[in-house]
Structure formats: structure tokens, C-alpha cells
Amino acid sequence: MSEFLSRIRKKSLHKKVMEAEDTVRFFKNGMDLGWSGFTPVGYPKVVPLALADYVEKNNLQGQMRFNLFIGASIGQEVEDRWASLQMTDKRWPYQTGKVIQKQVNDGTVRMGDKHLSLYAQDLGYGYYTKGRGGGFDIGLVEASGITEDGSIILAGSIGAATEVIQFSDKLIIEINTAIPSFEGLHDVVMLEKPPHRKPYLISRVDDRIGTLHVPCDHDKIVAIVESRKPDKGRPLGPPDETSERIASNILDFFGDEVKAGRLPANLLPLQSGVGNIANAVVGGLVNGPFANLKVWTEVIQDTMLDFFDSGKLEVASATSLSLSEPGFERLYNNWDKYVDKVILRPMQVSNNPEPIRRLGVIAMNTPVEFDIYGHANSTLVGGSRMINGIGGSGDFLRNAALSIMHTPSTRPSKTDPTGITCVVPFATHVDHTEHDLDILVTEQGLADLRGLCPRERAREIIDKCAHPDYKPILTEYYERAEKDCFARGIGHEPHMLFKAFKMQESLATDGTMKIKNWD
């Protein structure tokens, strides 16, 4: 028996095996599709690409459009291929890819983003596909196997795969034989609808509350297809100097909090977002003074393997193994070493306020910009251009014991290496409010906002986080706003509302946010 067939342990399902091309007949223009996949791991590959080939060969661009509901991002070789062929109509709740991003912003693709924990739940509640009474026409799931009773053994991510399996009319399963079986890594909990929901009895990061496999009505499975395409993975460059300085500010802060008795010596479970700064923070922890650490997060990146190897990280819970190709090799080659220390959960559990608040997670994420009162923009450049989506940042930041956002204080514009300040008077878009965030950090310093009123926060943020080139500009904004608003008795959070975006206007016209004055 082939490796592929041996992965389908329920033999009666062998008759559902077919080639990817043969699944094309299941798809019809306008369908609602649920896919597995998260940051881009565990997404279906051969079936979407076969469908894309079919559309291309038959010149069906624009005549085969679908609504895609996935956990988060998928590989660009699928995402952008579909977008290029005009196959993507709605797209929830997160995307990465040049073509898809362009289409989200030129009106071709109807994208929506929602806190990931709510998204997974609301999928199950039928909110996104109300037209058809909830659920999906077809669910497309990458798996690493099927058990004797027809349950699904997922692959390198869970995301919303559980809800996709639960709420799809038909299921197409891709068994990926280019990766080993991930059996043993998952802790599966299916969504119950209220009033029948039960507590998630997680009091420690490594508490298991579910099953290893996803229960599945196997009558819904219309096709099982072999995939030999490994996840593309997400490589990360080495941290730059700015990231290292931000990480250093955060690690110093952790030390101070432990000294003050507000954090235990082994800190609290850590969540860190994706990208260079998160990477640098984990790098700092690998070499830092803290031990017996735990991670409760959304994605596990390559540096987590170093973190495990350092002996300082005890356990990590996430919804996706967002590793690079060499990172996956390292995982596979040391499977026994890592497997007992890693738990993958559905995103409606990994990102759920319930365990995040109970465990007292320390959340760390990168915004596009934040303002002097502590509102942060994670999604829309200039208030209108979508980058990727809100992801889980709000799930974690709103519910953490310590909510931290970190960013370089400036970014380059086309003509000025510090032409864009990430500390602004008024955020052009708000994803995280002043009521959500405790700590803001740049390479310049760390602002501790806890217990401060808005006016104190403004002084602290400008003083600690702003780049020296922008401190005078931001200070002038604040002081003029304060004077004017106090005089009118409207100064709880002073603003010059009608001039609030003057720096952004200057960027648009002069290529830099360095304005001369606020007149």
C-alpha cells in the first residue's frame, strides 16, 4: 500500500480517492468555500491549483469567483494565483500576497477582517454565509491523515479547520505525504453554539482539553486527494539594530516588573506576533536571565526552536507552526524532542479571551502607528489601504495581563529616511483603543501607560517613544491642543481635530511628516 493510502486508515474511504483535476466538477461560480490554513501553513494546495489551471485553460477568468473563508493567510502561490485569475470575490479574515493586496485595495476583492477568535466562532454561528443559512458549500482541508473511524488528523496548523470540517456540506481532504503525520500535536475542541457552550478548562499552558483528531461526518467527504507539496514556510531575516534595541527595552522592563513583584520570576505566558521585532524579543529571551518560560500564542516561528533548545522554554501552545522550510526540517529531524512541548489548538481556543485572560498572557504586537493617547492602528495605512488584517492582535492585547505594542519610531518615506513617524497625534485608523494598551515601545524607549490619564499618557509617549526629529512637532501639537481645549472646557483628551492629519497631508504632498508648525 502506498504511503498515501496508508494514511487513510478508514479503508472504506479509499474509494473517495481521486486526482486533483477530478475535483473541479464540485466547484461552481459563487460558492462559499471554507479552507484550512494559517500563516501560511496547513492550507490546501493541489486542489486550488488544479482549479486555477482549469480556469486558466478554459478562459474562465471572472466567471468562476468564490468566497474564501480561511483561518488566516495562505501561501502566495495559491492566494495570488487565484486573485490573478479573478477567482477571489470575498476573502476573510487576513491575506498576504501582492496581487490579493492590490485587489483588496482597488475594489476587486471584498475583504473583511475580524478578531480571529470571534471570526472562527461567528463562522460557526453562520454569520458570514447568512445567504445560504450558514456553513460552506465545500470545505477544503489539508490533513496529514484520516483515522480508523474517519476522523481527520490535521497538519501543521488548525486555525479554523475545525469549523470548516464541522460546518461544510461537502469536504475535500488533501492528504499531504510530503510531511510526516502530525498526530499527537493537536488538541481539538469543536465549536458549540450558545446556550450549550462549556468552560475551556485550561489553567496551565499545557493543559489538554480535547481530542487528537477532528471528528468528521465522513459521508460529507466527496474527495480525498494526495498532495506532495510541502508548506512554503516563512523565513525570517536576522534582527536589525532597531529591533534589538526595542527587544532590549522590553527585556529591561520585564526585569523591573519582576523586581517590583508584579511579575513572577518566570514571567507569564508569552504571546508574540510575527516579524523582526518579535523575533528579536525571543532572541533576547534565549540569551536573557529568565527561565522556565511558557508561550501561549498564535504562531510558533523558527526562533521558538532556539528558545526550546536553550532549555529556557518549557512549553508552547499555538494554532500554527509558522516555520521556514529549514525550520520544518529541524522539527521533523528532532520530532521526539519537540512533540511533547508543543500543542496546536483551534484558533477559537488559542485566541480566546477566556484562556488569555485566565493565564495572564503577556501580549506583544507590532502596529502601523500609534497616537499620543495610546490608540493603535494595525491594519490600514493612511486610514484606508489594507495591509494584511487585524489577525489575533486584538484578541491578545485586549485580554492580556500586560498589553505591549512595539514599533520602530520612524519609517523611511521615498525621500526621507525618517520621513514617517509611527507616533502620531491622531491615529488614522484605530484597531486597539486607549482602553486596551499598557505599554508602548520603540527603539527610543518604553512608555508605561498604566494608571495615567490621557494627558499624562501624551507626555509619556512623546517623551519615551517619539523619534528626536518628531518630539518638538508632537509636543507643539499637544501643548496647543491642551491650551485650546482647556480654555473651552473640552480638554480630557486634547486635540486640534481639524488639523489632526496635517502631518499625513505633508507626507502626501512633500514626502515627509516633518511639518514646520501647526498653523
Add this chain to the structure above:
Amino acid sequence: MSEFLSRIRKKSLHKKVMEAEDTVRFFKNGMDLGWSGFTPVGYPKVVPLALADYVEKNNLQGQMRFNLFIGASIGQEVEDRWASLQMTDKRWPYQTGKVIQKQVNDGTVRMGDKHLSLYAQDLGYGYYTKGRGGGFDIGLVEASGITEDGSIILAGSIGAATEVIQFSDKLIIEINTAIPSFEGLHDVVMLEKPPHRKPYLISRVDDRIGTLHVPCDHDKIVAIVESRKPDKGRPLGPPDETSERIASNILDFFGDEVKAGRLPANLLPLQSGVGNIANAVVGGLVNGPFANLKVWTEVIQDTMLDFFDSGKLEVASATSLSLSEPGFERLYNNWDKYVDKVILRPMQVSNNPEPIRRLGVIAMNTPVEFDIYGHANSTLVGGSRMINGIGGSGDFLRNAALSIMHTPSTRPSKTDPTGITCVVPFATHVDHTEHDLDILVTEQGLADLRGLCPRERAREIIDKCAHPDYKPILTEYYERAEKDCFARGIGHEPHMLFKAFKMQESLATDGTMKIKNWD
């Protein structure tokens, strides 16, 4: 034995009894004080007023200033008296009162607001009084009695009284003999700090998980004072026509959701905010088709008593009995009828994402304004003038199964009866993001935002919610923004950022938001 002494069942504490005036010596300028009290019920009265008398008589205005950490609002006779005597420095996290509001907005009082569930938790984590290592110098708590073992029997609210008792160095207890003992109404859970927090095992609204009394280290009690001042309460006028129409839109929507199978026939546990619209919604339910209903909310208002009397409401859980004086009379006169159906919980439980999400609460709250993409402002008029504070609106809206905000479509300006539109292009302040809200309602109609991308939301909100006078203005804004942003490939959420507040500018200069065009 007097009624007062008989309420102090631990006899060894009788020696702590003193007159309110005698507690003045415990207070020193600059102290951090924790108080019981919530919307304005269960707050200390005689001790704060005795201290105010002392300050006034001795001309100590501005020389006796305190940082006040309370659950939410307290009676204006205390709040405004303290503010008038310049006794309030910091004030968290919510206030009502003309004098305090003025001082919050002219720079005299340093107020901060935070989601109430986070606030109570962060109080316990020591975030607001970092300077002294967390906790309070003195905790001031209104109680209805003390048990044989020195535990506290709270009064008509819990709020953050549990954290105040837990984390204060000294405690002063006011036993209110003008009200009956509230023993039996409370379900007390004390705050544990991570990593030692445990699940709140609430799967039904009436699940009890705690104790009737607040455990208390009675060595911390330095004074016990009798109070004979009943809560002032909060009277509510009859609903107006606009509120009735909003309520009717919401009830129709509930009916449709039940028909579609997305809500059970007895709906899901209801949370409703304070004020006229909330009142009208409850009024609608009293006369409506739904039965066997449950309420999981923050405050219980007078109309809830009608709701119980209708036989349609089974049980209500909250953190405060925010009744009017006649409402309290009605409660006291029918104690046995209501007592088994009402549970009071600490605000870090009533407002906690954990039970709210699990129970699938339907959340309904009133904003100052919302914008065409579904961001809502609950706190700051014109982006800078504080009204009361965010309260629990974010706790409920972010975690509900259905998140609903309701407001009249317009409010009067000084010169124009519809001079202010509550549906704006760009919210002047964001407390609730586009990722948080499902449904927006005005007397004009109901916008169902679930599953819509931002551009679809804009069309839906303008169409369903905006006042006819403002529909053309908002439509022109949206269409010009869309055209411009699509052309530049930045149109996921189209805005004319540099003109976004033109309607507010018009209000400031011309007394109405009805602008002629967007040039």
C-alpha cells in the same frame, strides 16, 4: 442592641465602631483610596461627607487631594461635593456629576477609563497604584452587615468592592441601616493573580460559583460607621418615540434571527446599557413574543422589575441594582419574589469576557456616534470632551454573540433640531472598532454588518441608519472617497482623510453638520 450593632455579628468588631467625624484622622493628602459603589449604588456616604465637611470648615481646599478608584459612578452629592472642594485628583474609571465632569475637562481632575472588567483586574494586579506597590491606603466600603467571622455582607452593588477589600491596607466600613440586609444576593469571587487563576464555572446565568460574603482580614478594619443615607438611585423617564422605534427595530430583528435559526426561541442572555433606549427595549420585551428570557448584564434598572413581573424574565445577573428610590421600595416590599431571581457578582466576573462569550450574550449599548464603517465613539464628544467613561460597553460588545449599538440618528444642536448626525464619515474617537460590532440601529432602521466588507458596510449604514437630511451628504462623502481611493489603489476602506471632519468643523462654526458639499 441597636439595629446597627446587630448587623455586626462578629462582636469583637464592636470596638471599632465610631462616628464618621472620627475617621477624618485616617486620611492624609495624596492617599490612594479604593471605594465600593457602582452606578450610583452601594457607595460610601457618611465618611466621605464628614471628610468634606472637615475640609470645608478648615479651608483645606486643594490641600487634601485624593486618588479615587471606584467601581463606576457614585452619587453626585458625594462626587460633586468632593470635586467642588478640590478633593479629587485622580478619578478612575467612570463618573457622573456636573462639577466632576467640568473638572475632568478643564484639567483639574486626572481621569482615566478602562474596560471595567480589565480595570477591576488591573487594580488587583497593582497597575494603578504602582507608586506604592499596588493596593490602596484606605478602602471605604458600604456594607449591609458583617458576619460572625468578620466577612463583609455587601449592599446593593459589588463592582470592585471585592478588590478594594482585598487590596487595601486599612478598611473603613459603613453599615447602612437605612436599607435591609442584602445577604443572599451576592455571589462573591475574589481575584486571583496569574498563574493561579481558575476557570469561572458559569454555564448558565444563574450558576453560583462563589460565596455569599466577602472574606476579609478584619485586622485591617480601622473603623465601622453607621450610615442612614439610602442610595439616591437613578430614576428613568418614560421612553420617547425615537427610543420606541429603535426598540421596535431591534425586536423585529430578534424575530428574524429566531426564524433563521440563528437564535433560540428564548433568545440568548441579554445585556442592555443604561438610558432611554435600553429602557424601551426592555419595555418592548415585556410586551413582546419572547418568553423564558435571561439577563446577563452590568446593572439592573427599574424596568427589569416589570420584566420579572411579566413572567417572561427568569433570572438576572449583574453587578449593581441601579434602581430608583421607588424601585428600591418595590424590591424591598417584594423581597422574596425577586431574591431568588437576582444574582450580584463582582464586576470582574459580570463583565468578564469568559462568561460573556460562553453564554453568548446579546449586547446592546448606546454610543455618542458611529461612522460609516462601523467604528463607535462611546466617550468623547468631538474627540476630546469626556462625558462619563467607557464603562462596560467594550467588555460586552467585544465578546457578545451579537453586538448591537443603538442611537437616535440625529441630535439637536443649539440652532438646528437635527443639527448633529450620529452617523458620521469618521468617528472623532474610537472606543469600539469595526472588528467589534455586528448591528447598528437608529430609529431609521437596522444595519446588519455581519459578513460585509467595509465598502458594503458604508452603503448599508448610510442606507439603513442615517437621517434623510444626512443621507445625501454621507453618500457624497463615500462616493468621492471611493473614487479617489480606488484610483490610487488605497480603497479597502475609502476615506478623504484631510476632509474627514468637515461636518464637525461646520458644527463648530455654523451650528449644524449639514454641509453644502465636500469641496
